[in-house]
Amino acid sequence: xxxxxTLTDTILAELNKAGxxxxxxxxxxxxxxxxxxxxxxxxxxxxxxxxxKDIPYVHCLNHQLHLVVVHTMSSExxxxxxxxVCNSLYKYCKKPTIAVHYKGERLKRLLEQRWTGHxxxxxxxxxxFKEITSLLTxxxxxxxxxxxxxxxxxxxxxxxxxxxxxxxxxxxxEVLALxxxxxxxxxxEDTDLWAGLxxxxxxKHCVQKLRCDEGFTKVWEKASESASTRASLTTPKRKRTxxxxxxxxxxxxTTGQREDDIETELKRLYYRTWIQ
Numbered sequence: 001x002x003x004x005x006t007l008t009d010t011i012l013a014e015l016n017k018a019g020x021x022x023x024x025x026x027x028x029x030x031x032x033x034x035x036x037x038x039x040x041x042x043x044x045x046x047x048x049x050x051x052x053k054d055i056p057y058v059h060c061l062n063h064q065l066h067l068v069v070v071h072t073m074s075s076e077x078x079x080x081x082x083x084x085v086c087n088s089l090y091k092y093c094k095k096p097t098i099a100v101h102y103k104g105e106r107l108k109r110l111l112e113q114r115w116t117g118h119x120x121x122x123x124x125x126x127x128x129f130k131e132i133t134s135l136l137t138x139x140x141x142x143x144x145x146x147x148x149x150x151x152x153x154x155x156x157x158x159x160x161x162x163x164x165x166x167x168x169x170x171x172x173x174e175v176l177a178l179x180x181x182x183x184x185x186x187x188x189e190d191t192d193l194w195a196g197l198x199x200x201x202x203x204k205h206c207v208q209k210l211r212c213d214e215g216f217t218k219v220w221e222k223a224s225e226s227a228s229t230r231a232s233l234t235t236p237k238r239k240r241t242x243x244x245x246x247x248x249x250x251x252x253x254t255t256g257q258r259e260d261d262i263e264t265e266l267k268r269l270y271y272r273t274w275i276q
Contacts, residue, residue, distance in 0.1 A: 004035055008046040027056045027193075031063040061196040062186035065203070069115040069179065073172070076273045082168040083110060085159045086121050089132065092152060097145070101138060104131030116183065119176040122169050133160055163262045164269070167223040171270060174219055178206055216270045220263065 015022045028044045030036035036043045037057060044057035073079050090107045092098060105128050111117030125132065139145050139153040159165060182203040186196055209215070 004038065004041050004043050004046055007035070007043050008050060011043070011047065012050065022051055023053070025051065025055050027058055029058045029060050032059050032067070058193065061200055062183060065179065065183065065186065065200065066115050069176070070112070070118075072273070073115070073118070076269070078164060078269050079168055079172065079273060082165065082172070083118065083121075085156065085165070086110060086125060089125070089156060089160075090121070092156060093132075093135070095149075097149065098135070098139065102131070102135050104128030104135075107132075115176060115179070118172065119180065122173045122176065126169055126173060129160075129166070133157060136160070164266060167219065167266050168269075170222040171219045171273075174210065174215075174222075175207060178210070179203055211271065216267050219270065220266065 012022050015025075025047070028047060030044060034042060037059065039045055044055070048055050073083070086107075087110050090109055093102050093107050105124050107124050107128075108117060108120040110121055136153040136157040140150050140157065143150070145153075182199045185191060185199050191199070
């Protein structure tokens with residue numbers, strides 16, 4: 001039951017079975033897969049040919065919303081890397097030898113074409129950040145777990161304690177949580193095309209309003225608050241030694257990266273993501 005012809009016949013059969021006259025169909029709404037939307041061999045065209053009438057096809061607005069969000073997030077390298085880490089965390093915590101030690105809420109699997117999976121993943125990580133980092137620290141400190149698991153734990157812990165991780169987590173959550181109500185409304189049976197277009201326009205306006213310094217500050221402060229269990233939002237500091245080539249010079253400014261430099265870089269990331 002995976003070809004367009006079978007699906008078309010099934011749709012017509014089910015409509016007749018329910019006592020509905022297929023000739024009364026005014027429009028069709030599917031996702032953008034060629035099987036459904038194809039202009040030559042897609043269900044939408046076959047249905048028109050069988051009924052011998054023009055029946056406009058509309059690409060599902062909710063599916064369009066999902067595709068736009070997923071595409072935008074994957075276009076920004078830092079955000080894409082963030083979700084790669086989330087995916088690695090999910091796989092790591094699923095391992096039987098690791099799962100027995102994890103005390104937090106179960107991590108969610110990322111759904112490539114569904115941003116709702118991304119929202120669920122980020123929410124779990126934000127709520128269980130302390131439990132996850134504690135688990136990784138524990139695995140790293142127990143030699144019985146073996147070098148492979150310990151090395152993986154060290155790498156994941158380093159990524160999670162990087163300056164950008166909590167910021168991107170809070171940033172992504174801010175956007176996806178804002179789009180969650182439109183997602184639910186667009187799936188309601190009583191939402192017609194006009195209402196759907198209005199919902200999408202409203203969602204777009206709400207997201208655009210986040211593209212400002214106030215929006216960045218809100219996310220930055222949330223990330224800083226989330227990181228309160230750690231020393232700071234910055235990466236762990238290591239002992240620094242003076243550069244010998246500088247011994248004969250007077251250095252008036254610091255040569256390392258300061259926290260305000262990190263904030264500036266994350267602000268660039270924040271605005272770059274909105275440009276996509």
